[in-house]
Structures are given as structure tokens and as C-alpha cells.
Amino acid sequence: MKTVIQRVLKASVVIEGEKVASIADGLLVLLGVVINDTEVDIEWLSNKILNLRVFGDQNGVMNKSVKDIDGDIIIVSQFTLHASTKKGNRPSYIKAAKPDIAIPLYEKFIQHMESDFGKKIQTGEFGADMKVELLNDGPVTIIIDSKNKE
Template identity: 75%
Template sequence: MKVVIQRVSKASVTIEGKKVASIENGLLILLGIVNEDAQDDINWLSNKIGNLRIFEDENGVMNKSLLDAQGDAVVVSQFTLHASTKKGNRPSYIKAAKPDVAIPLYESFVKQLEKDLGKKVQTGQFGTDMKVELLNDGPVTIIIDSKNRL
């Protein structure tokens, strides 16, 4: 499981002209899933995201977590995070999990993140063409892969 997290002043997701998610001061989380991902990846990643100290404290030092900052989160499915660009110029997405595997893991990730944060997490819609807008704060952008945790 791979995520790109971006600290944002605001972020939103629009589908077919309708805004389905909108946050201020928090994290936009782009989530990519592969077939090998499991609940332990979800648990580890959710805990890491909630506790990662990337928000500024009163001294301007990145010393607060999303939990400390009481920020919000929006999760967007992003199969292209697992693109392979080794051969040719057209990316291959063969590593990305198919919907029958990815959807339950995506939904489980959102539920686990809600549990860890103690609040509702907004989402895009899996497998849909989405327009994602954000104002990256910092900018702070971090990539985390649950397979690289050991």
C-alpha cells in the first residue's frame, strides 16, 4: 500500500461537477493498493499517517501530528501510484489491484483511519473520474510505502 500525503490548507474532490469532499487544514491522502496488501498494511499506514509530525507547533517547527493539530483528512483512490515506467513511454498499471481486491481494502483503510483519528474522513469515489483541488501547505508532500516499513 502506497500513499502520497500532502499537508493542505484546503482540498476538495469534485465528481461530475458536484463537490463530494472538502476539507481545510489537514491531509490529502492519495492511496494506491496492490494485490499483496492486507489489514496489517492498513493498520500500520493509518497509525503512521495519524501520528506523523508534519504540522507546525507554536515555534514554527514541524512537531505536531494530524491528531495534535486536529486536522481533517480526505482519501482519494489512486491506482496510478503503482505505475511502472521501466519500459517504453506508456506506464503499466499491472501492479495495481483490481477493483474486487482494491475496493474492500480502500474502504477498510478509510474506516481504520476514522477510528485512529476519532473523526469522519472524507473521500472521493473509487474508480471514478475525479477533479482534485488542493492548496499544498508548505509545500509538504510525503510518500509512504507500507512495504518499506521494515
């Protein structure tokens, strides 16, 4: 699993003109699933994101997690994170998991995050044409790939 995590002052997801998710301070997590991802990836990545210290403490040092600040989270599926651009100019998405594999893992990831986070996480809709709006705070943008954990 690969994620792009952005610390936001606000973020929202709109599908077909309807706002389906909206948060204030917190994290926008773009999540891409590959064909060989497992529940081990879900557990590791969930733990990493929820404990990632990217929010400022009383001294302005990034020393607090989204849990510490009681922030919110939006998770958006994003298969294009696994684009290969090595050949030509048209990205290839061969490594991205097909929906029959990706959807159950995406849903388990959300459930695992909610369980560990202790509150509801907002989401986009898998496979939908989404308009994602955010106000990146910092800017702080972190890329984490569960296949690069060592």
C-alpha cells in the same frame, strides 16, 4: 499500499461537477492498493499517517500530527501510484490491485483511519473520474509505502 500525503490549507474533490469532499487544514491522502496488501498494511499505514508530525508547533517546527491540530483528512483512491515506467513510455499498472481486491481494502483503510482518528474522514469515490483541488501548505509532500517499513 502506497500513499502520497500532502499537507494542505484546503482541498476538495469534485465528481461530475459536484463537490463530494472538502476540507480546510489537514491532509490529502492519495492511496494506491497493490494485489498483496493486507490488513497489516492498513493498520501500519493508518498509524503512520495519523501520527506523522508534519504540522508546525508554536516555534514553527514540524512537531504536530493531524490529530494534534484537530485537522481534517481526505482520502482519494489512486491506482496510478503503482505505475511502472521501466519499459517504454506508456505506464503499466500490473501491480495495482483490481477493484475486487482494492475496493474492500480501500474501504477498510477508511474505516480504520476513522476509528483511530475519532472523526469522519472525507473521501473521493473509488474508480470515479475525480477533479482534486488542493492548496499544498509548505509545500509538504510525503510518500509512504507500507512495503518499505523496515
